[in-house]
Amino acid sequence: xxxxxxxxxxxxxxxxxxxxxxxxxxxxxxxxxxxxxxxxxxxxxxxxxxxxxxxxxxxxxxxxxxxxxxxxxxxxxxxxxxxxxxxxxxxxxxxxxxxxxxxxxxxxxxxxxxxxxxxxxxxxxxxxxxxxxxxxxxxxxxxxxxxxxxxxxxxxxxxxxxxxxxxxxxxxxxxxxxxxxxxxxxxxxxxxxxxxxxxxxxxxxxxxxxxxxx
Amino acid sequence: xxxxxxxxxxxxxxxxxxxxxxxxxxxxxxxxxxxxxxxxxxxxxxxxxxxxxxxxxxxxxxxxxxxxxxxxxxxxxxxxxxxxxxxxxxxxxxxxxxxxxxxxxxxxxxxxxxxxxxxxxxxxxxxxxxxxxxxxxxxxxxxxxxxxxxxxxxxxxxxxxxxxxxxxxxxxxxxxxxxxxxxxxxxxxxxxxxxxxxxxxxxxxxxxxxxxxxxxxxxxxxxxxxxxxxxxxxxxxxxxxxxxxxxxxxxxxxxxxxxxxxxxxxxxxxxxxxxxxxxxxxxxxxxxxxxxxxxxxxxxxxxxxxxxxxxxxxxxxxxxxxxxxxxxxxxxxxxxxxxxxxxxxxxxxxxxxxxxxxxxxxxxxxxxxxxxxxxxxxxxxxxxxxxxxxxxxxxxxxxxxxxxxxxxxxxxxxxxxxxxxxxxxxxxxxxxxxxxxxxxxxxxxxxxxxxxxxxxxxxxxxxxxxxxxxxxxxxxxxxxxxxxxxxxxxxxxxxxxxxxxxxxxxxxxxxxxxxxxxxxx
Ligand code: SF4
Ligand code: SF4
Numbered sequence: 001x002x003x004x005x006x007x008x009x010x011x012x013x014x015x016x017x018x019x020x021x022x023x024x025x026x027x028x029x030x031x032x033x034x035x036x037x038x039x040x041x042x043x044x045x046x047x048x049x050x051x052x053x054x055x056x057x058x059x060x061x062x063x064x065x066x067x068x069x070x071x072x073x074x075x076x077x078x079x080x081x082x083x084x085x086x087x088x089x090x091x092x093x094x095x096x097x098x099x100x101x102x103x104x105x106x107x108x109x110x111x112x113x114x115x116x117x118x119x120x121x122x123x124x125x126x127x128x129x130x131x132x133x134x135x136x137x138x139x140x141x142x143x144x145x146x147x148x149x150x151x152x153x154x155x156x157x158x159x160x161x162x163x164x165x166x167x168x169x170x171x172x173x174x175x176x177x178x179x180x181x182x183x184x185x186x187x188x189x190x191x192x193x194x195x196x197x198x199x200x201x202x203x204x205x206x207x208x209x210x211x212x213x214x
Numbered sequence: 215x216x217x218x219x220x221x222x223x224x225x226x227x228x229x230x231x232x233x234x235x236x237x238x239x240x241x242x243x244x245x246x247x248x249x250x251x252x253x254x255x256x257x258x259x260x261x262x263x264x265x266x267x268x269x270x271x272x273x274x275x276x277x278x279x280x281x282x283x284x285x286x287x288x289x290x291x292x293x294x295x296x297x298x299x300x301x302x303x304x305x306x307x308x309x310x311x312x313x314x315x316x317x318x319x320x321x322x323x324x325x326x327x328x329x330x331x332x333x334x335x336x337x338x339x340x341x342x343x344x345x346x347x348x349x350x351x352x353x354x355x356x357x358x359x360x361x362x363x364x365x366x367x368x369x370x371x372x373x374x375x376x377x378x379x380x381x382x383x384x385x386x387x388x389x390x391x392x393x394x395x396x397x398x399x400x401x402x403x404x405x406x407x408x409x410x411x412x413x414x415x416x417x418x419x420x421x422x423x424x425x426x427x428x429x430x431x432x433x434x435x436x437x438x439x440x441x442x443x444x445x446x447x448x449x450x451x452x453x454x455x456x457x458x459x460x461x462x463x464x465x466x467x468x469x470x471x472x473x474x475x476x477x478x479x480x481x482x483x484x485x486x487x488x489x490x491x492x493x494x495x496x497x498x499x500x501x502x503x504x505x506x507x508x509x510x511x512x513x514x515x516x517x518x519x520x521x522x523x524x525x526x527x528x529x530x531x532x533x534x535x536x537x538x539x540x541x542x543x544x545x546x547x548x549x550x551x552x553x554x555x556x557x558x559x560x561x562x563x564x565x566x567x568x569x570x571x572x573x574x575x576x577x578x579x580x581x582x583x584x585x586x587x588x589x590x591x592x593x594x595x596x597x598x599x600x601x602x603x604x605x606x607x608x609x610x611x612x613x614x615x616x617x618x619x620x621x622x623x624x625x626x627x628x629x630x631x632x633x634x635x636x637x638x639x640x641x642x643x644x645x646x647x648x649x650x651x652x653x654x655x656x657x658x659x660x661x662x663x664x665x666x667x668x669x670x671x672x673x674x675x676x677x678x679x680x681x682x683x684x685x686x687x688x689x690x691x692x693x694x695x696x697x698x699x700x701x702x703x704x705x706x707x708x709x710x711x712x713x714x715x716x717x718x719x720x721x722x723x724x725x726x727x728x729x730x731x732x733x734x735x
Contacts, residue, residue, distance in 0.1 A: 005238065012236045013432055020462075021440040024300050028459035028468060030355060037453060041379035043372060099371060108373050186453040192381040203381070203451075 036183035038086065038113045038122060042193035042200075043106045044171035046098040049130050050075030071159070077103045078128045080171065085123040086115055095129065107171075117185040121178075124191050124200055128173035168198075175200050179209040215495045222315035227604065230652070231691025239649040239689035243429065246421040246651055247309040251337075253426055254302035255403060257433070258340075261295040266397070271389040274349040275447035282444045293437035299341045300462040301433065306334045316602075316654045320497040321504075322413060322526060322549045327493050329409040335486075336399050336406060341463040343396040347389070352457040354378065354448035356464060359471055366475040380450030413549060414656070415527045503622070505568040506547035507556050513564030516540040519671040523559035523625075525656040526551055553655035554626030558665065561672040563628065572628035572672070575621075579631060584638050587617060593639040593715065595704055598631070600624050600647045602654060603688035607646070607696045614700060616644070623647070625658025629665050629674040636682055639715025642707045644684035644700060652689075659687070682707065 050073040060068045079097035083090060091113045099105035171193065177200035181189055190203045194210065202209045233242045243250060268288065270277040281288035310330060313319050319327045342360070346353045361374035377384055411417035420426055445458045459467065470478040498504040511534065520543050521529040528549035531541040543565055545556075550567075557566025563573045587593045597616040599608050600623055608618045619635075621627045624647035632643045645666070650659040664670035666683060674683065684703035688696050 005236070008236045009241075012233075017432060017436040017440070020297060020300055020304075021436060021442070023461045024296060025443050025458040026461050027456045028461070029456050030351070031453035032455055035453075039379060041376055041381050043376065105371060108376055110373055110376050110379055186455070188380060188451040188453060190380050190451060 031186065033114075034117060034185040036115050036117050036185060037188045038084070038091075038115045038183075038191065039188050040082070040084065040109050040111045040113075040124065040191045042191075043108045044193050044195065045106050045166075045169050046077040046079070046103065047128060047170035047173065048075060048104075048166065049078050070155075078130050078170075078173070079103070080107070081125075081127045081129055082109070082111075083123075083125045083127075084111075084113060085125075086113070086120050088121065088123075091115075112188075115183055115189075117183050117187070119180060119182045121180050122189075122191075122202065123179075124175075124177040126171070126175040126200070172198055177202060177209070181209070219315060219317065219496070222311060226312060226315045227690045230689070234649075234689045234691035239652075239687060239692060241425055241428075242649065242651075242689075243421075243425065244308050244312070245649055246425060247305045247312065249418055249421040250429060251302050251305035251309060252407065252419050253421060253429065254298045254305060255337075255400070255407075257298040257430060258295060258302065259400065261291050261298065262397075262400075264291050265295055266393075269347065269393070271386050271393055274347060274389050278348040278350070279444060279447065282441070289441055290434065290437040293440070293442045294434055295344070296442045296460070297433050297437055299337070299344065300460065301429075302337050303334075303341065303462050306330070306337060310334065314492060314496070317496065317498075318551075318654055320493040321500070322528070322551050324493040325413060326410050328490060329406050331486075331489055333403060333406040333410060336403055338463055340396055340399050340403075341460070343392050343399075345460065345464070346392050347396060348444060349384075349389070349448045350458075351445035351448060351454040352459055352464075353445075354450070355454075355457050355459075356467065359467060363470070363475050363478060366479065378450050384448075384450075413526055415525050416657075418651075500547070500552075502569070504552050506550035506552055507545045507554070507565055507567045509543045509545055510564045510571075511542045513562045514542045514560075515562055515564075516542055517561070517671065518543075519559045519561075520556040520565050523657070523661055524550075524556050525553065529556060529565070551655075553658070554622050555655055555658060555661060557626050558628050558661065559671060560628075563630075563672075566626070570622060570626055572630060575628050575631050576634060579634050579638075583619060584634075587638075593617075593635070594641075595707070596635045596640045596643045597700065598624070598627060598635075598643060598645045599688060600658070602648055603646060604690050604693075606693055607688040610693060610697050611644075611646070611700055614697070614704075616700065623653065623655040623658040624662045625653070625655050625660075627662060629672055632666075632683055633675055633678050636678060637716045640682075642682040642684065642703060644686055644703050646686040646688040646696065646699075649687055649689045 052071050052073040054071055055069065060070070077098045079095055082092070082094050082096060084092040092111060094111070096107050096109055097103045098107045175193070177191060179202055181202060181204060183189060183204075187204070191200055192203065193199075194201045197210060199210045229244060230242065233244055237243065239245070264287070265281060268277055268281050278292070281292050283289065310319075310327075313323070313327065313330075342356055346357045346360075358375065358378055361378060364370070365373040365375050377388055407419075411419070421429070443458045446454070466482075470482075473481065500506055507528070509529075516531065518531055518541070521527075521531060526549050528546050528551075529543050530546070532544045534540060534542050543556075545565070552567045554567050554570045557563070557571045557575070560566070560572060563571055563576075566572065566574070568574075584593070594615055594617045596619055597608075597611040598619045598621060599611070601620045602623070608620075612618050617640075624645055627645065632645070635643050645662065647653065647659045647662065653659055661670065663685060665672060666674045666685065674680075684699070686696060686699040686703075
């Protein structure tokens with residue numbers, strides 16, 4: 001290799017490596033605007049909406065012993081309307097429901113809304129779309145004495161406890177978060193569902209604001 | 215497709231010309247792109263083993279930041295790992311580009327093409343997961359886009375994107391799975407690489423040692439001098455204005471982010487499908503230039519030379535069906551790429567693609583080339599050139615008085631052709647081929663050199679005056695070298711007296727056990 005070629009090769013190699021280093025970490029715009037975001041993110045179980053009726057003693061007698069339910073329920077899972085307002089102006093409205101073909105799986109919400117930096121009134125409203133009949137009556141009927149003895153002892157209590165548990169596991173029929181929040185530039189304020197307190201919560205830097213069930 | 219191929223070939227020739235001029239064809243790194251990609255895999259393996267010792271799935275960003283801040287080893291090892299992955303992607307892409315442009319992506323090479331694409335895809339996935347491991351703003355950006363794309367597929371019960379929403383820390387399980395993919399895939403790369411070269415005889419896996427160490431040395435130097443920046447640690451509740459983005463592995467990111475997930479998937483799948491279907495689009499009917507090699511069992515002496523020379527292991531020796539105890543060569547047409555190298559290896563001229571066996575080459579000379587030359591008076595100096603060699607070089611040789619005789623590859627050239635030219639009165643024969651690592655038949659220049667100079671079968675007979683035979687490399691961008699080589703060759707010719715031309719030299723009686731006429735029966 002003569003000197004000229006050596007110098008040319010060195011220069012070309014240096015240029016190639018420089019280009020490699022540049023393309024390996026080129027600064028690429030991601031969120032160039034100075035705005036902020038309101039993010040809604042939670043997972044919750046939809047409520048089961050059922051119509052229940054008590055089976056008569058004759059109906060129960062026709063069934064196998066292990067199939068003798070006192071109360072039979074039919075129904076589906078609730079869907080929910082979500083409305084997001086910033087400064088009394090709606091910025092998003094949608095309907096969400098449980099996952100899976102029968103919508104019986106948890107529903108997942110993940111939405112981002114751009115919001116200009118500054119102080120804003122934020123209102124997030126979740127409302128169940130279906131109305132329910134009060135089916136408590138079906139469960140409140142006097143217990144059929146034969147069915148709740150022996151193998152079935154304590155069944156009424158267990159059924160009541162199970163219904164209470166699943167009702168608590170589901171999202172309440174109505175939720176409202178209504179608060180004023182100061183968005184700093186590039187901040188993401190997060191609204192999530194607190195399953196313990198059963199309220200929507202807005203997390204920002206320096207604390208959180210809880211909403212309330214309506 | 216033909217237009218595209220021609221355009222690609224033009225781009226490649228331009229690139230080759232520049233690099234040949236700068237580095238010389240012996241050291242042109244893009245002739246070695248495939249082996250450079252393999253070398254980078256080794257670099258990635260070495261640096262990756264070190265980096266993984268310090269990586270913590272429970273604290274990804276902090277552990278990588280600690281590594282990046284280590285001025286002794288961690289900092290440049292991390293950068294070398296990154297530059298190595300970039301160079302792998304660039305080298306693999308250039309290798310594929312060359313294979314496509316040179317019509318080396320179909321037929322028996324389909325397996326290599328498809329496995330090569332899989333290796334490329336696996337390399338990209340490794341690179342993406344590697345960036346996610348660092349969990350800086352770019353890693354987060356990649357993860358978010360990946361999650362967005364996967365969330366439209368019915369794969370996960372809960373959207374992946376929620377992991378990164380910020381309502382909880384990103385679970386360690388995510389980083390564990392990511393690390394697992396990052397480490398497990400390279401193990402699969404080994405199998406892919408084996409498949410990729412499984413049809414090749416003597417696959418070259420690494421570049422020549424000097425080039426290899428030069429590349430590794432320069433990359434290491436760049437890693438020390440130009441450390442790759444690490445973005446700020448990922449923060450789901452903060453919008454980063456920009457990210458330090460590796461455009462080599464994530465060039466698609468800004469495009470994909472602007473498209474709906476379904477459209478991004480469609481574009482990606484369409485591109486992948488098109489790439490996978492390249493062997494289908496580029497294939498040729500297996501006839502004429504692309505006809506597979508055949509063996510004439512009456513001429514084959516069972517010497518076992520062609521199986522050794524075939525670069526695609528397409529020839530095996532099998533028993534004869536006439537009961538005689540010798541073996542005969544048999545070509546597996548589905549593995550034969552019609553390179554014609556076997557034709558140059560067979561002294562009795564019993565094997566080769568139709569129209570390009572040694573016998574066909576001599577017949578062409580006797581019936582077409584020599585009569586035409588004789589009509590022009592004295593036979594001039596002959597330049598036997600590979601048909602793939604740059605047209606400018608062939609024209610320059612012609613302009614200097616040479617008669618240019620084209621062969622499909624100089625490995626296809628039977629040494630008897632050189633002797634035939636000389637015995638017909640040519641003052642000299644110079645053979646010009648492609649740079650050895652750019653031979654589309656893989657081993658043409660290597661075998662020809664050995665056949666002419668080292669007595670490899672079918673060797674140039676010892677009776678041929680070696681001073682009248684020259685070898686040259688016709689590399690794009692090195693026209694001056696080609697011209698200089700030819701002029702040097704012709705200058706030393708007058709010293710040797712030109713032998714009397716023979717009117718009809720019969721090489722068969724000296725080279726072959728079976729006369730042509732008998733073979734023709
Ligand atoms: S080189 Fe020719 S003679 Fe030797 S095995 Fe092959 S076909 Fe037969
Ligand atoms: S032409 Fe001959 S050397 Fe080339 S692949 Fe086919 S059998 Fe092998």
